[in-house]
Amino acid sequence: MRSTAEGVDGLGGAPADAATAAEGEVTEEAALALDRADAGTHRRDAFLIPPALHHPSGEVAYFAGNSLGLQPRAVAQILQEELEDWARYAVRGHEVARRPWVEYGDLARASFGRLVGAEPAEVVAMNSLTVNLHLLMISFYRPTEERFQILIEDTAFPSDLYAVRSQAAHHGFDPDVAVVRLRTDQVLDHLAREGDKVALLMLGGVNYLTGELLDIPTITAAGHAAGAVVGWDLAHAAGNALLELHDWDVDFAAWCTYKYLNAGPGAVAGAFVHARHHGRDDLDRFHGWWSNDAGTRFRMPVDLDPAVGAAVWQISNPPVLALAPVVRSLELFDEVGMPALRERSVRLVAHLEQTLLRLAETRPLEILTPSDPARRGNQLSVRIRGVDSAALVDRLVEYDVVCDSRPPDVVRVACPPLYSSHHDVWRLGQALEAALDEEIR
Numbered sequence: 001m002r003s004t005a006e007g008v009d010g011l012g013g014a015p016a017d018a019a020t021a022a023e024g025e026v027t028e029e030a031a032l033a034l035d036r037a038d039a040g041t042h043r044r045d046a047f048l049i050p051p052a053l054h055h056p057s058g059e060v061a062y063f064a065g066n067s068l069g070l071q072p073r074a075v076a077q078i079l080q081e082e083l084e085d086w087a088r089y090a091v092r093g094h095e096v097a098r099r100p101w102v103e104y105g106d107l108a109r110a111s112f113g114r115l116v117g118a119e120p121a122e123v124v125a126m127n128s129l130t131v132n133l134h135l136l137m138i139s140f141y142r143p144t145e146e147r148f149q150i151l152i153e154d155t156a157f158p159s160d161l162y163a164v165r166s167q168a169a170h171h172g173f174d175p176d177v178a179v180v181r182l183r184t185d186q187v188l189d190h191l192a193r194e195g196d197k198v199a200l201l202m203l204g205g206v207n208y209l210t211g212e213l214l215d216i217p218t219i220t221a222a223g224h225a226a227g228a229v230v231g232w233d234l235a236h237a238a239g240n241a242l243l244e245l246h247d248w249d250v251d252f253a254a255w256c257t258y259k260y261l262n263a264g265p266g267a268v269a270g271a272f273v274h275a276r277h278h279g280r281d282d283l284d285r286f287h288g289w290w291s292n293d294a295g296t297r298f299r300m301p302v303d304l305d306p307a308v309g310a311a312v313w314q315i316s317n318p319p320v321l322a323l324a325p326v327v328r329s330l331e332l333f334d335e336v337g338m339p340a341l342r343e344r345s346v347r348l349v350a351h352l353e354q355t356l357l358r359l360a361e362t363r364p365l366e367i368l369t370p371s372d373p374a375r376r377g378n379q380l381s382v383r384i385r386g387v388d389s390a391a392l393v394d395r396l397v398e399y400d401v402v403c404d405s406r407p408p409d410v411v412r413v414a415c416p417p418l419y420s421s422h423h424d425v426w427r428l429g430q431a432l433e434a435a436l437d438e439e440i441r
């Protein structure tokens with residue numbers, strides 16, 4: 001990384017007076033200049049940034065948006081409106097609330113479609129992430145004696161591993177045999193060698209631990225060529241990576257909305273089912289009244305009149321108070337658009353990487369995430385040898401910097417482009433240096 005009169009290579013757009021110090025170091029002034037140059041593509045003012053203990057700005061520098069995104073200011077208002085409508089209309093609110101509750105799930109549909117590259121009918125807001133993965137696997141994991149394997153990354157989020165193991169057991173297979181845990185670079189080889197045994201690939205689009213962004217179109221095509229179904233957990237990819245699920249021919253996917261999508265703890269999740277599977281009556285599915293077509297639902301038919309598209313996977317009526325923050329939060333993504341956000345994300349992560357690499361010159365720190373921007377999202381995972389990552393993260397709080405740790409020695413840092421700044425990244429560098437020196441001493 002070089003400093004130039006035009007700015008800092010890879011960070012883009014800093015004005016000529018953005019002073020950079022020694023090679024590889026972005027000064028505080030340069031970070032502030034980068035933020036001024038990049039002012040058009042974020043919505044920092046739309047978020048509540050947690051208060052600082054000491055920092056003069058009054059705000060923490062927040063790097064845990066890959067775990068729980070910050071609260072958009074507008075969420076309080078939409079929740080208040082729903083509470084008012086409930087108080088004013090009670091049961092009539094289903095029809096006459098300012099956003100009628102009976103149609104509430106539809107409010108997220110178009111935005112979800114834009115986020116993941118899907119037609120509105122291919123997406124649905126419902127439940128939570130692991131529940132959605134189970135409901136989709138009920139339909140799409142259909143093992144036979146010959147073809148029964150489920151492929152998953154060796155560093156998959158434990159909830160996904162428990163989910164696929166319990167699915168295999170549910171079908172009478174030994175999970176230790178049916179579930180094949182692979183390094184991400186082994187997936188294509190495994191498909192080439194024993195693809196005829198693979199029933200399902202269930203992988204994380206961006207791995208939660210390493211931050212690696214997988215090549216979703218290539219892996220999906222290889223899975224299909226082997227005769228398998230391909231589903232993706234997009235917890236760390238939705239609102240982070242550019243996704244084209246329809247064009248990539250992905251069979252199904254699910255994601256949560258509390259990370260990059262900023263809809264609050266446990267907020268309602270999303271699911272995608274490719275249009276090619278819509279209307280199939282050979283798929284097992286669990287039904288409820290919300291699986292029925294909206295036009296006939298309240299005639300209370302004895303026989304299900306299936307909803308069109310992904311909506312048929314819904315079972316229950318929408319939890320309005322948990323969906324309202326999703327609806328408001330997605331509006332911010334629509335305002336800025338994923339392409340601009342992704343570009344800003346790449347710039348912020350380049351700065352973050354540069355900061356961490358500078359520290360790695362003198363401290364026992366190693367970036368686990370691929371260095372190619374095309375192979376990563378917004379998170380960098382850092383292994384700090386010999387340092388207790390949980391203690392380090394606690395120490396960083398004293399410096400008003402919030403990260404998250406994956407014990408024993410990994411710290412994950414993300415700088416979501418909607419609200420993170422280059423100045424935050426500069427603060428992280430300063431705090432990490434000081435906290436590491438304390439820990440190592």
Ligand SMILES: Cc1ncc(COP(=O)(O)O)c(C=O)c1O
Nearest residue numbers: 128129130131157159208235256
């Ligand atoms: C990759 C991944 N999968 C699954 C989950 C579990 O999500 P939920 O508790 O919403 O089912 C998480 C939660 O952080 C996750 O990061």
